[in-house]
Amino acid sequence: MAHEHKLAIFRGLVKFKSNTQKIWGVLIFLTFVTAIEVILGILKPESLMGQVLGMKALNWIFIILTIVKAYYITWDFMHMRDELKSLRRMVVWTAIFLILYLIFILLQEGGYVFNVYKEGFIKRDF
Amino acid sequence: MSTTVVNTGTEGKTWGGGNRPLNASYGKMMMWFFIVSDALTFSGFLAAYGFSRFKFIDSWPIADEVFTHFPFLHGVNAPMYYVAFMTFVLIMSSVTMVLAVDAGHHLNKAKVTLYMFLTIIGGLIFVGSQAWEWGTFIKGDYGAVQTKGGNILQFVDTEGHRVALRDFVVVDAHAERTQHERKEGLWFVSEGTLPTYTVEEVLHGLETHDNILVRTQIIDEAGEKTVLSRAESLKQIKEYGKVVVEGANLHVNEYGSPLFADFFFFITGFHGFHVFSGVIINIIIFFNVILGTYERRQNYEMVEKVGLYWHFVDLVWVFVFTFFYLV
Incomplete structure (x- = not known):
């Protein structure tokens, strides 16, 4: 040990x-x-x-x-x-890659939905 | 036991067993993999928060104006100080945890016991603070009116300071409306607690106080909420006002978009649940340390494993703090 x-x-x-x-x-x-x-x-x-x-x-x-x-x-x-470099990379890069991917998709989509409400013909507030 | 096969004849070979891949023990490696998957769960929540915020980017509540309270300092505007304190408590308990791990490496039972104890205390302070934070958030402070379209209208004076409903609205004693309970009518119909005031009373209060204006959810270029003119204020409440909102629940909240409160409850609640289970696990390990389980084992790796979990909880809080309170 x-x-x-x-x-x-x-x-x-x-x-x-x-x-x-x-x-x-x-x-x-x-x-x-x-x-x-x-x-x-x-x-x-x-x-x-x-x-x-x-x-x-x-x-x-x-x-x-x-x-x-x-x-x-x-x-x-x-x-x-x-820790060994291999363990470090397994943990850190897996998480970073997946999280960045998720953030990119969701934020992109959120901005798009915002624009649809703002500029499109769809209204949510009457 | 002589009939049991003890040797496989492959000792020393790669697949002969006894190897520790990545130089980490089984338990520690699995704790790391659990942490990765849990990190993905939390990032799912935070990314969903980001999605909703980007969807309502021009009308999202401003966190500085929501979390302004500090225990025992009523009426003092103290944005974020308490959350900063909570963050510090959690980082501090992370430090005592890592000191316990370090003492475990030196097989120093007395020190492990002390540091584990301090870690548990830190965790309890944090969970208690979060309970207080929830209580304040649910109770609310100023109150607001929700429109038919689901927008929140808040009240400010001419200088832009927030005004609470209780400061200008008077309850009309003649128009008393009692809460409907199941025992008094249809047994299958009930309703939630009624707000202190009705929209008509708020309108009346607004009409009789010239210095009160309505503030909408919309954020202007300067990053502040839009304040309406006096005439527009009266019109908004008269034409669109639907319910009076005090505090927050999963359906409505006086701070703005209902999603804000939903995410607040869900994300900080899920994190608080992690802290709570961390405290429970820490207590179990604490008693094991006292009983000398690891002393006999000559190995304090269990402390290290719960330590990993505990630091992870701290790590998540660092992100929750940023994305919920700062950004």
């Missing part, structure tokens, strides 16, 4: 002495990211309200920060960093 942990995060930028230390380090990072999200969510800076790729820039920032958080939870709390 060997339990070697890879103790470096941020691509080796930060190295921790022990696994316990790494856990606290990741907690600080996650708290920091959540704090940024909440502050941005309350302030809603005017400069980030512009549309980027069909969505507000602020929303893209939220989504990216969420994925960053998800990465560190999976990699360091769930020890994905220490």
